[in-house]
Amino acid sequence: MDPEALPGVVVMGAAGRMGRMLARAVLDSPEARLAGAVVRPGHDWVGRDIGTLIGQGPAGVAVTDSPLDALAGAQAVLDFTGPATTVEMADLCAQARAVHVIGTTGLSEEDLRRLSLAARHAALVRAGNMSLGVNLLAGLTRRVAEALGTQWDIEIVEAHHAGKADAPSGTALMLGEAAAEGRGQSLPQVAARGRDGITGPRTPGSIGFAAVRGGDIVGEHDVIFAGQGERVVLRHMATDRMIFARGALRAALWGQGRPPGEYDMTDVLGL
Numbered sequence: 001m002d003p004e005a006l007p008g009v010v011v012m013g014a015a016g017r018m019g020r021m022l023a024r025a026v027l028d029s030p031e032a033r034l035a036g037a038v039v040r041p042g043h044d045w046v047g048r049d050i051g052t053l054i055g056q057g058p059a060g061v062a063v064t065d066s067p068l069d070a071l072a073g074a075q076a077v078l079d080f081t082g083p084a085t086t087v088e089m090a091d092l093c094a095q096a097r098a099v100h101v102i103g104t105t106g107l108s109e110e111d112l113r114r115l116s117l118a119a120r121h122a123a124l125v126r127a128g129n130m131s132l133g134v135n136l137l138a139g140l141t142r143r144v145a146e147a148l149g150t151q152w153d154i155e156i157v158e159a160h161h162a163g164k165a166d167a168p169s170g171t172a173l174m175l176g177e178a179a180a181e182g183r184g185q186s187l188p189q190v191a192a193r194g195r196d197g198i199t200g201p202r203t204p205g206s207i208g209f210a211a212v213r214g215g216d217i218v219g220e221h222d223v224i225f226a227g228q229g230e231r232v233v234l235r236h237m238a239t240d241r242m243i244f245a246r247g248a249l250r251a252a253l254w255g256q257g258r259p260p261g262e263y264d265m266t267d268v269l270g271l
């Protein structure tokens, strides 16, 4: 197939931990073409070949600090950056009618409102975790929570590398949403996010979160259902960031030709 006929994919934040993985996933894929690699303005990667920079050999794509230039002739954007950048990119993707795949976490209610507006014009796929395993775990969490009811206490414990900016992780919140949904609750009303000092007894029916930060942990999530005399623990452990990058690329390809709107990985994976 003529490589120019493949969907063109732009990687935002190409110098980041996830950005490098995303660029590698696109370069490795026979189904997509790397249309651009974008870094922060003034970054010393600007003008250099992205393939060489990530140790893949020359890719023929020069890194840019202009998202607008990168978007020309692109059909999708993979965006694992930060909330402010992601909200700006959503507007650009809407104008370009490009599929916006968002892995960025820590988005506020206002950010999410802006993303919904942009999704009126182009397909937007957003997930706090793009891996198949975690999306399956969310489905299992919903079912177990529904079966066990509010008599069982739910606690979600997550662990990530020392550089992570937000807590609880987007994945932990996604699992919390699934648990709340299974029990017919609204997560914001029952979430207990962080305990310190004389907290008193646990509020019955609440969903607790705890965050561990350290070293190079890629991402671990336990959903603990604690009953009287027994416990059920559902666990996912990520050992390679490539799982998120492959999931994101899959979402970008799935989104080609989709009507504008907001989608998540359960749509992409058909779960």
Ligand code: NAD
Pocket (backbone or CB within 6 Å): 012, 013, 014, 015, 016, 017, 018, 019, 038, 039, 040, 041, 080, 081, 082, 085, 102, 103, 104, 105, 106, 127, 128, 129, 130, 131, 170, 244
């Ligand atoms: P990182 O800090 O290593 O990378 C972010 C990169 O984005 C940085 O290189 C930064 O310079 C770049 N960036 C920010 N604003 C930019 C702009 N305006 N233009 C160009 N580049 C810009 O962080 P990371 O570990 O790669 O994580 C990034 C995000 O992805 C976080 O929100 C993290 O929680 C999330 N994440 C999501 C998943 C998932 O599956 N959804 C998986 C892993 C990480």
